[in-house]
Amino acid sequence: xxxxxxxxxxxxxxxxxxxxxxxxxxxxxxxxxxxxxxxxxxxxxxxxxxxxxxxxxxxxxxxxxxxxxxxxxxxxxxxxxxxxxxxxxxxxxxxxxxxxxxxxxxxxxxxxxxxxxxxxxxxxxxxxxxxxxxxxxxxxxxxxxxxxxxxxxxxxxxxxxxxxxxxxxxxxxxxxxxxxxxxxxxxxxxxxxxxxxxxxxxxxxxxxxxxxxxxxxxxxxxxxxxxxxxxxxxxxxxxxxxxxxxxxxxxxxxxxxxxxxxxxxxxxxxxxxxxxxxxxxxxxxxxxxxxxxxxxxxx
Numbered sequence: 001x002x003x004x005x006x007x008x009x010x011x012x013x014x015x016x017x018x019x020x021x022x023x024x025x026x027x028x029x030x031x032x033x034x035x036x037x038x039x040x041x042x043x044x045x046x047x048x049x050x051x052x053x054x055x056x057x058x059x060x061x062x063x064x065x066x067x068x069x070x071x072x073x074x075x076x077x078x079x080x081x082x083x084x085x086x087x088x089x090x091x092x093x094x095x096x097x098x099x100x101x102x103x104x105x106x107x108x109x110x111x112x113x114x115x116x117x118x119x120x121x122x123x124x125x126x127x128x129x130x131x132x133x134x135x136x137x138x139x140x141x142x143x144x145x146x147x148x149x150x151x152x153x154x155x156x157x158x159x160x161x162x163x164x165x166x167x168x169x170x171x172x173x174x175x176x177x178x179x180x181x182x183x184x185x186x187x188x189x190x191x192x193x194x195x196x197x198x199x200x201x202x203x204x205x206x207x208x209x210x211x212x213x214x215x216x217x218x219x220x221x222x223x224x225x226x227x228x229x230x231x232x233x234x235x236x237x238x239x240x241x242x243x244x245x246x247x248x249x250x251x252x253x254x255x256x257x258x259x260x261x262x263x264x265x266x267x268x269x270x271x272x273x274x275x276x277x278x279x280x281x282x283x284x285x286x287x288x289x290x291x292x293x294x295x296x297x298x299x
Contacts, residue, residue: 003169005157007179008066009145010075011138015130016065017201018184019122022129023053030259032186032212041129049124060108061118066192066199067100070178076138078126082119102195137183144181144204165189165202166262166283168270174198187216187263191271198271214293220264225249226257230266230282237270237279265289 021027022038029035042050068088074080088096093111101107108114151160157177161167164179166189176197186203205213220226225247232238232246244254258280261267266286270279283289 003157003174004176005152005161005179006176007145007148007152007181008070008075009138009141009181010069011134011141012069012072012075012078012081013066013180013201014137014141014182014184015078015122015126016062016069017182018130018133019125020059020062021184022125023056023059027185027188027259030188030263031184033184044132045128046124049121049128052121052124056117056121061111061114062122063192064097064101064194065118066178066180067096067194071096078130078134082123085115086119088115100194100197140183140204141181145179148179148181161200162268165191165200166265166268167191167198167200168268168281169198171271171273173273174271187213187265188259189262191269193271193275210293210296214297217264217266217290217293220260220266223257223260225253226261229254229257229261230286233267233280233282234284237268237281239277239279243280 021031021033022041025038028037031037045053068085069075069081072081072084074084090112093115094107097107097111148160148164151163158169161169161177161179169177173196174193178197178199180199180201181204182201183204185201186206188203190201192199192201228247229243232243238246240251240254240258243258244251247254249257258267262269266283268281268283270281272279
């Protein structure tokens, strides 16, 4: 299996990730930010911005914004990127999106309106939240991206993708994988499948806080049900439905346990040609990873 692997580091994308997390608030209890993060952020936002975000029906344009961030000459400068994007005509917006999406996906006729509304919200989000959390962000994202590029010079792309995100790409239709480092989604990884390209947003590990990583690992293993799931996934890959049937637990509970295992890096996710169907397997390097985590604490 062969596909191209690239790496994209951008504070614009990090701003977008933080905005999406606040709007959706679906993963918070599994992230290092914690469940209280949205409430803490909300205290610093103006009533006007809170209302504008709450009233936005969906994040259609925001979810596709990576298609503009990746080729932009201003991907490293938030304000310049906004100025660049706002100058695009409806035809340019349509051309970029249409060429990168599956044929069955219909684009709305009001692209300019969607763009302008999204940019207005993102500019305010940058002003009221993100600008106060930008210090050192580009440097950390760039440093991690460079480390992945160096790995790609020496190792197979599949191995670099797996190491960064625990995703295993087995789809015959995927031709490109773009790895995007992020700080806000620690310790998870997210994926967007657009036509023949996967955009994988992965967590930048905090090299100064190995203790939290070890605690996350130990917590994930410290539950009998999660051990049963890992044992089941150690033999071959299975779908979420398979796991529910085998472990005989409610779907919500299985999702909870899988999320904890994913956050600890104990589960791989296989991407195949069946859209919206993931296969899970156990990370069989668990013992080696655990040894690497524990050794520094006994030196």
